[in-house]
Amino acid sequence: MPKMEIAINLVFATFFISVGGALHRSSSDQQQRLQELDTFIQTLMTCESRPIVGLTVSVVKDGQTIFAKGYGQRDLQTGQAVDNTTLFGVGSISKSFTSALLAAILGEREDVSWDTVLTDILGPDFRFKDEFRTKEATLRDLLAHKTGLESLGLAIDTGLDIDRAELARRIRYFRQAFPFRTRWHYNNFMYTLAGHVAEKLAGKPYETLLRERLLQPLGMRDTVYLADVVEEGGLNFAQTYWTHNQTGPFVPYNPENRRPVRLHLPAGGVVSNALDMARYMNFHLSGGMDAAGRLVVPEDTLRQTHTADFIMPVYSERVGPDWPVGADMLHGYGLGWMSGYYRGHRRIYHSGLVTGFTSLLSLFPAVRGGVFTSVNGVRGQSKDVHNVIHHQISDILIGKDHWLNTTTACSYPQPWWTRPTANDPVMPETSDEFPRDKRDYEGVYGNRAAGTMTISLNATDGKLYFRLGLIGHGVLMATDHLNVLKASFEGPLTGSTVLVDVKVQNGLVFSLSFRSKPPDPDLLFERNLKLTDPDTTNPKWDGCSNTSGAIHTVLSSRGISIVFILILVMFL
CATH class of the missing domain: 3.40.710.10 (DD-peptidase/beta-lactamase superfamily)
Incomplete structure (x- = not known):
């Protein structure tokens, strides 16, 4: 075998032994x-x-x-x-x-x-x-x-x-x-x-x-x-x-x-x-x-x-x-x-x-x-x-x-970063006095996207109870803010509280609006709105979006609940 070929073979042999050893050491290091x-x-x-x-x-x-x-x-x-x-x-x-x-x-x-x-x-x-x-x-x-x-x-x-x-x-x-x-x-x-x-x-x-x-x-x-x-x-x-x-x-x-x-x-x-x-x-x-x-x-x-x-x-x-x-x-x-x-x-x-x-x-x-x-x-x-x-x-x-x-x-994440303290909005105080007769709130309310909500007065304890969706239910409580209620969830969603704005029209409770986390608009439920009713509030095409990118929606500026909902599927 020529000397040059022997030298080349030795170089390759040395290379593969070296690489093999490195791979072995890498595997051992990993273990x-x-x-x-x-x-x-x-x-x-x-x-x-x-x-x-x-x-x-x-x-x-x-x-x-x-x-x-x-x-x-x-x-x-x-x-x-x-x-x-x-x-x-x-x-x-x-x-x-x-x-x-x-x-x-x-x-x-x-x-x-x-x-x-x-x-x-x-x-x-x-x-x-x-x-x-x-x-x-x-x-x-x-x-x-x-x-x-x-x-x-x-x-x-x-x-x-x-x-x-x-x-x-x-x-x-x-x-x-x-x-x-x-x-x-x-x-x-x-x-x-x-x-x-x-x-x-x-x-x-x-x-x-x-x-x-x-x-x-x-x-x-x-x-x-x-x-x-x-x-x-x-x-x-x-x-x-x-x-x-x-x-x-x-x-x-x-x-x-x-x-x-x-x-x-x-x-x-x-x-x-x-x-x-x-x-x-x-x-x-x-x-x-x-x-x-x-x-x-x-x-x-x-x-x-x-x-x-x-x-x-x-x-x-x-x-x-x-x-x-x-x-x-x-x-x-x-x-x-x-x-x-x-x-x-x-x-x-x-x-x-x-x-x-x-x-x-x-x-x-x-x-x-x-x-x-x-x-x-x-x-x-x-x-x-x-x-x-x-x-x-x-x-x-x-x-x-x-x-x-x-x-x-x-x-972690300290000492490199300190998580800022949550700046929760101030919640209104719960009140024993409703601004109107509790029976005025009873009824069925609808939202075409989110479904129906029912409110009923319990004759035994005198409380207003609501039911919403598959598992949402709890008590509506008055606050010291006029026409602002607290929806306190019970059962599976115990611990969650959402502020609810009451809209009165012609002397009657017309709608209840659950406050959302901005930028989402509040979730509005209208009294007696049936999900099968035609939507007459908007033209055939709503003007909420166009190519100019102008925003037509109105976002809530009243803040949100101290605890919005504990178990959002979303997590970032």
């Missing part, structure tokens, strides 16, 4: 860091500042599940522990399931796309409140939160006893919060409508489509739907908890809270565990393939869901000079995903909140790594728990040194 991660999380579980009831974690890298474990308890009463098969509600991470399902459907068709106008799918009878949105709105607008319509948070929580086809009809009554395509405005109802679009395109219920097109092909056999969970059925399902304050005891959520989520499965109703969510992360990181390498969703269509489509308002970026690293740089919102950067690495992610569960999923496409966490109860800010764990695991995935330790993990 060591994962063992340290286990200790880190166990310490985090007992932080005095925010003790955690139960937690599930899964981590994937290069198509493999490298960590999947449960911590704490899934049920405080029975003492049952969380493991990697314990089911947690993923909340708004469900939105990425909806966009992936639609990507699967669109990938098979040439006649529809993300930019197909909705009326071409849902038919000419579908409409929004104004002509411009109706003629222009596309599937992309729904999924990227570009419609600018009111979010109807109260109706999300109290629940609507309708199907998605009826919701599609009621969309015409949703009012404007922002002009069309001018401002990112999160809206769960638009994802539920997107679920109906999938039903229209594929001719099956959303529940069936999601299972047939995604869950079964990906082997996510344990994944179920929140509204269908029956704890007595033997499922390894985590009970959720909330607290009145930082020192109060953990109180279990009422199972009734899940009922409103049945309609909104496309927005927030998926329930899964660490192992199944690992399969889901690998599906996205592999370009739409299952564990066996079979294509489930076309890669180019799926990748579009990951791509930032609309600029989001910056809520709280964690970057220098106050932070030691660029921990969170937000880029924009895609189709069911947020897009940003962590320490210079592109990160696509989404959080979730539903009936006491809080979750977070982060993917790093360049290193084919991802992490999923979900919690069933924490005293304090649950988002801090998720951020700390995701920062720690992200450092492992991208090969960076840790910048958090067990001390700063418990104090």
Whole structure:
């Protein structure tokens, strides 16, 4: 063998031995860091500042599940522990399931796309409140939160006893919060409508489509739907908890809270565990393939869901000079995903909140790594728990040194940032005296988008009771402000209070208006309005939006309740 060839072979041999050794050391280092991660999380579980009831974690890298474990308890009463098969509600991470399902459907068709106008799918009878949105709105607008319509948070929580086809009809009554395509405005109802679009395109219920097109092909056999969970059925399902304050005891959520989520499965109703969510992360990181390498969703269509489509308002970026690293740089919102950067690495992610569960999923496409966490109860800010764990695991995935330790993990986001004190509006004092006879408030009130509300006077205790939606009920109380009442919820929504403005017309109670969180307009219920009555208050096309972008809606300036609603599906 010539000397030159021998030399070249020796160089290559040395190179491969060196690379092999580096890979081996990298793998060993990763295993060591994962063992340290286990200790880190166990310490985090007992932080005095925010003790955690139960937690599930899964981590994937290069198509493999490298960590999947449960911590704490899934049920405080029975003492049952969380493991990697314990089911947690993923909340708004469900939105990425909806966009992936639609990507699967669109990938098979040439006649529809993300930019197909909705009326071409849902038919000419579908409409929004104004002509411009109706003629222009596309599937992309729904999924990227570009419609600018009111979010109807109260109706999300109290629940609507309708199907998605009826919701599609009621969309015409949703009012404007922002002009069309001018401002990112999160809206769960638009994802539920997107679920109906999938039903229209594929001719099956959303529940069936999601299972047939995604869950079964990906082997996510344990994944179920929140509204269908029956704890007595033997499922390894985590009970959720909330607290009145930082020192109060953990109180279990009422199972009734899940009922409103049945309609909104496309927005927030998926329930899964660490192992199944690992399969889901690998599906996205592999370009739409299952564990066996079979294509489930076309890669180019799926990748579009990951791509930032609309600029989001910056809520709280964690970057220098106050932070030691660029921990969170937000880029924009895609189709069911947020897009940003962590320490210079592109990160696509989404959080979730539903009936006491809080979750977070982060993917790093360049290193084919991802992490999923979900919690069933924490005293304090649950988002801090998720951020700390995701920062720690992200450092492992991208090969960076840790910048958090067990001390700063418990104090996070301090010492770098102090969360500002909430500036809650001053609530009017409760009064024993109503400004008019209580019987004047009795009756049935309607809102064409949110349904009906009934008010009745109890002859035994003399209190005014209201019922709204599937699970909304409670007591109306007078305040020291004329024609302002307090709606104090009972049952599943105990602890929530909303201010209600009373409009009197011709000496009679004409309407009750539940205050909303700006920029959404207040939710108005008119006496004796039947949902089947023709809408005579607006012309054929309402002038709430036009190409000039002028805002025609009137927003409430009176403030909102001290506690708006505790269990919004939305979580940012």
